[in-house]
Amino acid sequence: MRQEGRQGDLTPRALGPALGHGIGLRREHYGHVLEHGVGDVDWLEIVSENFFAPGGRPWAVLERVRAERPVAMHGVSLCIGDTGPLREDYVARLLRLVERLEPAIVSDHLCWGGLGGAYAHDLLPLPYTEEALALVVDKVSTLQDRLGRRILLENVSSYLAFTASTLSEWDFLGEVARRADCGILLDVNNVVVSAKNHGFSPETYVDAIDPGRVGQLHLAGHTDHGHVVIDSHIGPVPEGVWALYRRVVARMGRVPTLVEWDEQIPAYEVVVAERARAAAIEAEVLDHG
């Protein structure tokens, strides 16, 4: 089993390859990809569970993509914060997918999502407590040993917080990564969404994250209803997210970056154009100060 990136220097390079700028592969774009190829993107990310089924057109598309570019796996149902042990059936399916696909990155979310074997199919927020921290660290360590590789955990958007929390979200995320020796998938949009919903500073959040732990960035759109901001992944990346992305790039350097677009999905070229803007901003910040 591969053990890449589990030892030594914790730079972004140690957390994974320098992938550049990619987009999320979505079903609405399968026809485009089969007909025209992946075009001007450096890499693509799949939702892991969408490929737990073993064949058919989704895999035909994925094999085409994989022949052209690196692929990352991003799960939504690991439910690492559920009390109780890891779900063995889920880990077995994840492991089969990792072995078949040999992805550049494996990631999921720092959240919980089920109870008693049932799934909510949602990314539910954790209380930021020592108990939750110990649980997540133990399960991440177990999973990394099972997979034989490091995973990245993503900060989620949230709409509520708990009185039981004794740590800030950014301290909790950093501690999970440090104690479990995993990486961070820093979702810049989620920081903006949660910051507005909970009244904290997004700059404080990203400035507190250890750049050496960050192996990937996510960018996406959200919907601001005034009293609450929803992580909708609708529309172009908002200007506030681009502004925070500039700050992250200035602080963390070149980190594999991905644009997500999951609702009212536009033509493939529109998503690729968002990816191009991310690449241009990174170049502007790093190459021209």
Next chain:
Amino acid sequence: MAEPSELARLEARLFRLVAQPAPVDEAARALAAEDPGAHPLAAWIAGGDEARAVERLTIYANQYFVRHRDALGEIFAGCAAFAGQAAFDACVAAYLGVERLRGPSLDEAGDAFAAFLEREAGARGLRADLGSLAALERARREAFVGADAPPLRRDELARLPADDWPALRLALVPCARLVATSHAVEALWLAHDRGLGPPEVVARAGMLAVWRRGPSVYHRALAPDEASALARIEARAPFAEVCEPFDEPEHALELLAQWLADELLAAPIG
């Protein structure tokens, strides 16, 4: 039994409030009767008063419903169209109220939906054939993403010595499904596929074969003898037993040729 931890208690409360179809304030009152520590919500949900806690929990509860409604509406598009959106939504809410979703993928959220519709459609004033239509739509989705496998070719079979045929164990391609139905819903499925209104459908127990050839999914109704023969192939019975349902051996050979042309049988033979 040990007391649940604080985290376990919190997750149980939150799951109970958001992974269910009732309004959150109503669910919170029911929860408080069993778990007094869950009341008031503002004691464990930060940042405001009771109304704000309900509002924030309702975001998750709405997401739970909408996410599953949309996933089921995509898989069971014909059922949604012929039930009507309001009735379909009510059906999904009832389904989510009684079913625990055991699969990690949203695609698996509808695993028990056909059986639910078969049981509940009549009582809910819905078409009695929706359960069968749902079973067909579910099987078509499964076939669409089922495992790839090379089909058995006629020339492979032709090379088999005659003495080996009785013990031959054929297999269906792994994406193939045999679907039991209570109504003859092929015309109903076709009407939805063509954007037409629903035809009259007769109540008649039967079996459909569903499979994929290349990227395209097919289905067809099976006569009782063919259904029995394919079920025996699915169970990996020897070919001699597969032929038992047929009065005429020639009919078995005709169907075998059809299965080969359809690419319903998997290679290699053994």
